[in-house]
Structure formats: C-alpha cells, structure tokens
Amino acid sequence: MTENSQATRPLLEVRALTCERADRLLFRDLEFSLDNGQALQVKGGNGSGKTTLLRIICGLNDSFAGEMYTRGEALAANWDAFHSGLLYIGHRVAVNHVLTPLENLRWSCRLHDPADDDGIREALDQMDLAGYEDSPCYSLSAGQQQRVSLARLLLSSAELWILDEPFTTLDVDGVALLENLVARHASDGGAVLITTHHKLALPRLRALTLGMTR
Amino acid sequence: MNSPGNGAINRSGNSAINRAGAGAAFLATLKRDLLISVKRRNDILNPFMFFIIVVSLFPIGISPESAMLRQIAAGVVWIAVLLASMLSMDSLYRSDYEDGSLEQLLLSAQPLYLLVFAKNIAHWLVSGLPVILASPLLAYMLALPAEGYATLVLSLLLGTPVVGMLGSIAVALTVGLGSRGLILAVITVPMSVPVLIFGTLAVQNALAGGSPAGYLALLGAMLAASVGLAPVATAAALRITLN
Numbered sequence: 520m521t522e523n524s525q526a527t528r529p530l531l532e533v534r535a536l537t538c539e540r541a542d543r544l545l546f547r548d549l550e551f552s553l554d555n556g557q558a559l560q561v562k563g564g565n566g567s568g569k570t571t572l573l574r575i576i577c578g579l580n581d582s583f584a585g586e587m588y589t590r591g592e593a594l595a596a597n598w599d600a601f602h603s604g605l606l607y608i609g610h611r612v613a614v615n616h617v618l619t620p621l622e623n624l625r626w627s628c629r630l631h632d633p634a635d636d637d638g639i640r641e642a643l644d645q646m647d648l649a650g651y652e653d654s655p656c657y658s659l660s661a662g663q664q665q666r667v668s669l670a671r672l673l674l675s676s677a678e679l680w681i682l683d684e685p686f687t688t689l690d691v692d693g694v695a696l697l698e699n700l701v702a703r704h705a706s707d708g709g710a711v712l713i714t715t716h717h718k719l720a721l722p723r724l725r726a727l728t729l730g731m732t733r
Numbered sequence: 734m735n736s737p738g739n740g741a742i743n744r745s746g747n748s749a750i751n752r753a754g755a756g757a758a759f760l761a762t763l764k765r766d767l768l769i770s771v772k773r774r775n776d777i778l779n780p781f782m783f784f785i786i787v788v789s790l791f792p793i794g795i796s797p798e799s800a801m802l803r804q805i806a807a808g809v810v811w812i813a814v815l816l817a818s819m820l821s822m823d824s825l826y827r828s829d830y831e832d833g834s835l836e837q838l839l840l841s842a843q844p845l846y847l848l849v850f851a852k853n854i855a856h857w858l859v860s861g862l863p864v865i866l867a868s869p870l871l872a873y874m875l876a877l878p879a880e881g882y883a884t885l886v887l888s889l890l891l892g893t894p895v896v897g898m899l900g901s902i903a904v905a906l907t908v909g910l911g912s913r914g915l916i917l918a919v920i921t922v923p924m925s926v927p928v929l930i931f932g933t934l935a936v937q938n939a940l941a942g943g944s945p946a947g948y949l950a951l952l953g954a955m956l957a958a959s960v961g962l963a964p965v966a967t968a969a970a971l972r973i974t975l976n
Contacts, residue, residue, distance in 0.1 A: 577840055580976055603842030615765075617772040622765065627834075629761035629957035630848075633754075655772075723925025 529554040529574065529592035530679060530710050536585035538571055545571055546729050549585070555678065558701055558711040559727045560719055567730030569714040573683050576712070577607050600687065607675035607733050610684045612668035616657040620648060620667040623656060628674045642673040647692065657728065662688040680704060682713045758843040759851045766855035769828075773851035775835060777859045778825045783862050785818035788871045800878035806875035807885055807936035810868055811929050814889060815896060819907035819918055821860035824902040825852075826908045826971075835908075845968040849905075853898050855966060861893035877936075884949070888932040898963035899924045905970035928955060 529552040531580055531662050532595050535681050536549040545568030561569050574580040576587065578598050587594040614623050620643055621636065628634035639731065643652055646666040663690045669731050680701070686694055694717065713719070769775055791809050791855045794800060828837045868889055869882050877885065903920035935948035949958055 553746070578837075579839060581976065593868070599842055602840050605840065607836070607840050609836055611831070613833040613837045615769060615828065615832055615834060617769055620767060626761050626765040626838055630758050630837060630843065633757065654861050684919060 528588070530589060531594075531712075532588040532591075533576070534588070536587070537582060538568060538570075538575060538583040540568070548728055549727075549729075551727050553679075553710050555708045555710055555713055556705055556723075558705045558713065558719075558724050559567055559723055560713045560724055561587045561712065561729065562716075563729030569729055570683055572729065573607070573609075573681050573712065574713060576600070577681060579604065605681065606631070606671060606675045606679070607681045607724065608668055608671065608683065608685060610687065612664055614656050614664045614667050617653055619653045620659075620670070621652045623667060623675065624670060627671055632674065632676050634674055635675070638674060639670070642670040642728060643667070645673055645689045646670045646696070660688075662690055662693060665689055666693060669697060669700075672704070678709050678715075679710045680709065682711065682715075685716055686715050686717045742749075755843045755847055756842060759847050762838075762848045762851040763855050766852050767858065770855065770859040773824075776821070778819035778862055779865070780817040781863050781867070783820055784813050785867065785871065787813040787816060789874065792874065802876045803878055803940075807881060807940075808933045809875060810872055810885065811889075811892075811926045811932045814864055814868070814893060814907040814927060815922075815925055817864055818860060818893065818896050818900060819921060821856070822897075822904050822917060824903060824906045824920070825856055830908045830974075835971060837976060839972065845971070846964040849901070849967045849971070850960075850964040852899050853894075853967075856901070857894050857897045861889075861897055864882055865889045865893060878940055880942075881936050881940050884936050885947055886944045888935045888945070888952060891933045891949060891956050892928045895928050895952070895959045896921075896925050896957045898959040898967070902963060902966045902970055906973060907974075909974040920968065931955075 523613060525626060531553040533549060533551050537547045538545045549572070551559065562570050571580060575583050578594070578601070581601070589597055594601055613627060614620075618626075621639055624639045625636070627636060628639065635655065646664055647668060648670070651663065656667065657710055658665070665685070669685060682701075685697055688698060688725070693731060698720060701713065701719075704713055705723070751806075772942060788809055791805070793800065795805070808920045826835065829838070829898040829965055839845060865886060868885060872882060872885055900921045903924075906920070907916050910916070931951050935945035935952070938948060
C-alpha cells in the first residue's frame, strides 16, 4: 500500500464491534471511524461500557467480537505501530505516589518519546504545577495528580489521544485548559477519543452514545 | 523533542521499534523502580530483616553446637532466602497495578518483556543482592566451614534471580486478585524447589571436598532459561491480568 492511499484511510476504523462482559451485552455492532483533525466524544450512562470500549481500542481488553482497522490495516496485526502513535490516559492516572511529578513524567514519557527535564518542567508549568515539580505526589490533590498525568499530552508526539474521564477531578481552570489542548490537538491534525459527562465546547466535535441497545 | 504544545504530529516514525527508544525505556524503568524502592524503604527492609531473623533463630532453636549447625547451614540460608524473596514479592507490581502504571507499561511501543526484565533487575538489586551480601555473615554464625562460602555466595548469585523471575510470573498472574493470601506461595514454591535443591547440593558437595561446578552449571542454565523465558511469560501474564 502506498503512503498516499494510507493517508486517506482513517486513523481508526471500528466495524461491528460487540462486547459482552459478565453476561451483559455492553454494545453491539458498533461502527465508527476517527480520523486526523477529529474529536469524538463517547457518551453513555454509568456502566454503559465507555471505559471498556476505550480499553478495547487500546488493546488492553480482548473480550470483544468485531474488527478494528488503522489506516486500512487490521489493528490486531499492528499493535506496536499503533501504540507508538497512541497516548492513553485512563481514569487511573499512572502517577506513582512516592515519586515527584518530575520523576513520574521522566518515566512515563520515556516509554514513548525522548523527554528532557526542561521540557517536563515547562509542561508542568503550563499545567499550573510550577513549584510542585519536586514534591512527592502523595502530597498533591487528586486534581493536581490528574494534571501531572495530563502534562503528558504536552510532551507527547502521539497523533491519537484516548482520554478516559479526564475532567473528573479538574477545577474550572483545568477544564478550560484541557478543552483548549484537545481543540488544539484536533486542529493540528491529531485525533482525540474522549469519554466524559461534561459538555464539551469544541468545534467539530462528534458524539457516539453507548447504551442504546438496552 | 517537541517543545510543549507545538502539536507536531508524528506520522512517519510509527513503523519499527527503534532500538535507542527501547534502551532508553529500559533504563528509565530500571531507574524508576530503584527510585521507588529507595523511597519506600520498608518494602526492602522488611524481607531483609525477616531473612536475618529466620536464620538467627536456628542456632537458638536447634542447637548451638557447631557440629550440628554446619550440616544444616547451607540449607537454612537457602530456605530463609526463599522465604524472604516470597515476602518481597508481595509488593511487586501492586502499586503499579493500582495506580494504572501497568497499563502505561503495556501501551508502550517498546517490547513489554524488556520493560518487565528491567523491573525484575531492579527488584533483584534491592531484594536479592542485600541478602546475598549478608549471607556470608549468617553462614559464619551457622559455623559453615570455610570451603563452603564461595560456593554458597555463587549459588545464591545464580539462584536468587531465578527465584525472583519465576516469582514475577506468579505475581503478574495474581496481582489483580483482591486478597491473594497463600496463592502466591502455592505457585512459586514448587517452581523454586529445583533451585533450592541444586543450591544446597552445590554447597554440600563443596564441603565434602568435591567440585560444585556441575550444580552451579545447572543453576547457571536455569538462570539463562529464566532470563530468556520468564520476562516473556510475565508479560503475557500481565496482559491477562489487565484484560
């Protein structure tokens, strides 16, 4: 397949995705696609399978039936390539409590991209965490820990962001900040898949609602 | 690297796993785990103290006679090492599981077994190595004859990483269980028994005037097999646990 035709295939394509968990049908025959420059909000009540859907797309959960493609190629055969262009922030924020924000980010960024301390400090500064770089994370509030995790968005070169309930612990400023980041990422040609109950003020936001089958 | 927020999108570099990146991720994981261990000293100190206590109870409980002690010295040290390593296993992967770091580990573009191997090495450095360093002292307390020391330390050097990496598979399988109680021991002990047998046989052979080389070679073979296979098995177990 040539570079050109690859670029025209959507970044992520989901076909006939069905997931059953603990004998409950979470969703059936889900179809959607997500391409560069787009943001997709996954909606649905509690327990409707939003997190499960995100984890399936990330490759963390394989109890599903259906097909997923990236750039027209089966995702199942391209996990490494897919993961290198993916940034996932789950509702467990992957912030170790005894480490400082700086130490946490040094590690979590290194898993994907080269990162230097100056860049990390600047990102923490943008997340309004200046002065907390070297405090252990157990002394930070839940919202601040969420911000530490979200600082990775600034440091990552991933084109697809998958964010699971990123707004839950953020204050008003934090929400505005994150909305801005998401909007900018989409307008820069990135793609965002996000779950939240929050009303997002984003241009060209599409929505997918789960839980309609029940 | 990108300056924060410039939004550069990586579309080209997706293809192959790049080696520099894998090495950097390996080192970063090793450093991070060592740093966490240093900051949570109790997780290291408790198994170590447990090891010292178990060994020092033997002369009191059995007999202070050196003729009696020297016969059981190697076995006692080895058993205490196994028990201490099981104790230290308990905290492995747990906080990473609870705070979501394991998910990030799985989603790294770098090979998971490599990162797991880095975690195994970090764990051995803080749990296995101190015990090995203390073992000659405790062997002295148990009146181990002079010709046994080198073999004891060598057998521990070869054997403890094996026990650690086998244990890592069991921990990876059980870390998602709320209260796993003795499951960890039930899985790890049978796998560790060969290491215990060859470790103690090597020392006894050295004491009897024979060469321990054969048993040490067997331990070395187990170590080589563990390095090659155990991280892959742990990686697979983590994927199952997080599913």
